[in-house]
Amino acid sequence: MRLFKIIICLCICLLINKQSYSQNKVIASYLSKSDTLLINSEKIVIPRRVIIPDHNRLQFAGAIGCISAGFGYNIGKRYEITFMLGLENDFFGGSKESIVTTSIKNTFNLFHPFKINNNLSFIPTAGISINWGFTNNTFNSLPSHYPDSYYFQNKIHAAPFIGGKIRYDLNIKNCYKRAIELYFELGSLDAYIIECVRNDYVGINDIMNLAIGISIYFE
Amino acid sequence: MKKILYSLLTILFLYGCHDIIEYSPYQVKVDKSDKSQNARNLSSLDKYNSTEFKSFKIALFGDTHTFYDDFNDIVKELNKRNDYDFIINMGDITLSGIYREFKWYSDIINKLDKPVITIIGNHDCLSNGEYVFNEMFGPTNFTFEYNNCKFVIFDDIIWEKDIEDPDFDWFNDNLKNDKNYKHIIPFSHIPPWDEQFSYGNEMAYNYFLDKNNIKYSFHGHTHNFAIKQPYLDRLGSVTYVTTEAANDRGYLVLTIEKDDIKVERVNF
Numbered sequence: 001m002r003l004f005k006i007i008i009c010l011c012i013c014l015l016i017n018k019q020s021y022s023q024n025k026v027i028a029s030y031l032s033k034s035d036t037l038l039i040n041s042e043k044i045v046i047p048r049r050v051i052i053p054d055h056n057r058l059q060f061a062g063a064i065g066c067i068s069a070g071f072g073y074n075i076g077k078r079y080e081i082t083f084m085l086g087l088e089n090d091f092f093g094g095s096k097e098s099i100v101t102t103s104i105k106n107t108f109n110l111f112h113p114f115k116i117n118n119n120l121s122f123i124p125t126a127g128i129s130i131n132w133g134f135t136n137n138t139f140n141s142l143p144s145h146y147p148d149s150y151y152f153q154n155k156i157h158a159a160p161f162i163g164g165k166i167r168y169d170l171n172i173k174n175c176y177k178r179a180i181e182l183y184f185e186l187g188s189l190d191a192y193i194i195e196c197v198r199n200d201y202v203g204i205n206d207i208m209n210l211a212i213g214i215s216i217y218f219e
Numbered sequence: 220m221k222k223i224l225y226s227l228l229t230i231l232f233l234y235g236c237h238d239i240i241e242y243s244p245y246q247v248k249v250d251k252s253d254k255s256q257n258a259r260n261l262s263s264l265d266k267y268n269s270t271e272f273k274s275f276k277i278a279l280f281g282d283t284h285t286f287y288d289d290f291n292d293i294v295k296e297l298n299k300r301n302d303y304d305f306i307i308n309m310g311d312i313t314l315s316g317i318y319r320e321f322k323w324y325s326d327i328i329n330k331l332d333k334p335v336i337t338i339i340g341n342h343d344c345l346s347n348g349e350y351v352f353n354e355m356f357g358p359t360n361f362t363f364e365y366n367n368c369k370f371v372i373f374d375d376i377i378w379e380k381d382i383e384d385p386d387f388d389w390f391n392d393n394l395k396n397d398k399n400y401k402h403i404i405p406f407s408h409i410p411p412w413d414e415q416f417s418y419g420n421e422m423a424y425n426y427f428l429d430k431n432n433i434k435y436s437f438h439g440h441t442h443n444f445a446i447k448q449p450y451l452d453r454l455g456s457v458t459y460v461t462t463e464a465a466n467d468r469g470y471l472v473l474t475i476e477k478d479d480i481k482v483e484r485v486n487f
Binding site: 061062063064065066086088092093094095096097099101133135136137138143145146147150151152154157186189191192195198199200201202205206207208209210 | 232233235236237238239240241242243244245246247248285286287288290291314315316317319320323327344345346347348349350354378379381414
């Protein structure tokens with residue numbers, strides 16, 4: 001039953017995009033970033049619908065599950081916020097106990113895109129994710145049978161990362177899809193970084209993890 | 220040219236990373252080479268084991284948590300001497316029971332020349348730790364025999380497992396001297412006077428030891444070295460020994476003799 005719920009959530013994440021709404025051009029532009037519409041050479045200003053996401057993502061690994069999917073918004077040119085839901089269980093990833101992770105991923109585009117050719121460009125990124133791990137015996141606040149501050153919470157982790165993405169611009173007319181990006185992120189976790197700082201034994205190469213993903217951006 | 224150099228350096232770095240593809244910090248996914256280490260280490264003891272009693276020594280340390288540098292030094296110190304037969308770790312091998320902490324611990328104990336028996340601690344039961352422990356080391360309650368002595372390894376974690384009582388029925392059954400053992404020695408992470416034990420559980424623990432004529436009980440958890448008989452005024456004269464944590468840079472050596480067990484503390 002739990003697995004069924006997770007699959008439903010993943011499907012919803014994947015389906016919430018503009019494709020579902022872009023039956024015709026008017027609606028497509030209505031949902032677009034530009035807030036004005038030209039109908040019979042009259043300019044109509046329509047309030048922007050923010051609830052419909054600007055991009056969807058599918059990711060492999062990266063400490064938030066074997067596979068994870070999500071949606072997000074582009075705020076300004078530099079900042080993107082993405083809400084991800086990841087899953088690891090016996091089938092996805094081979095863990096004996098299933099783990100569901102939700103993550104708020106804050107990505108910053110560090111520089112202007114390096115143009116490779118007309119459509120292709122490379123953008124270095126960095127950011128920090130806040131991950132909630134849902135599995136056995138994780139807690140935000142201590143269960144009542146413990147004395148005060150017996151343990152530190154073990155549910156939320158901060159995960160800084162650096163990475164890059166290769167962007168392919170789709171210059172197709174009347175298409176709601178703007179670009180497809182392949183990205184990778186080299187990340188770590190607060191708990192690992194603390195051990196790396198405290199101990200010589202734990203090196204930088206012991207605390208890194210790699211995420212690979214694809215995102216689709218909408219016009 | 221620069222781009223190629225950067226790419227090559229990145230690839231080299233990624234190649235040098237351990238567990239670079241990580242699905243979750245809480246994962247219960249143990250490499251084949253790390254599985255069932257307690258059973259494997261016990262079977263490597265078989266060739267030295269005899270059915271007749273003879274005096275022998277074992278080393279004891281505990282609460283290594285994430286004091287990896289101090290822990291590494293303990294391993295080096297223990298590898299310098301050769302007069303003991305095996306090692307028992309008194310538990311708390313991680314800080315928050317996540318996979319990489321278990322993996323780091325496993326990598327360090329595999330540098331030891333002598334076999335190690337690992338006991339579960341309360342920190343090892345956080346998140347999915349208990350399941351990782353079961354995969355990596357095996358069951359948490361078990362016994363083994365060595366030179367006509369019986370070692371009873373007892374899992375007495377209560378709060379982290381969200382249970383009322385430890386499995387005292389199993390404990391009592393296994394403390395019975397049914398095969399004419401010279402010694403029966405219980406080991407568990409939490410000593411009975413700890414706040415995790417209710418007063419009833421504390422008395423029950425001591426009662427089972429006294430009833431079965433056990434002389435010594437060994438524990439970790441307190442991060443303090445102590446030898447004491449706290450229940451002299453209530454029941455019996457069982458001696459309780461607790462080990463210090465790895466950052467105190469020390470270990471214990473037990474000499475198991477015909478009539479008694481001697482405890483020697485080594486600090487460096």
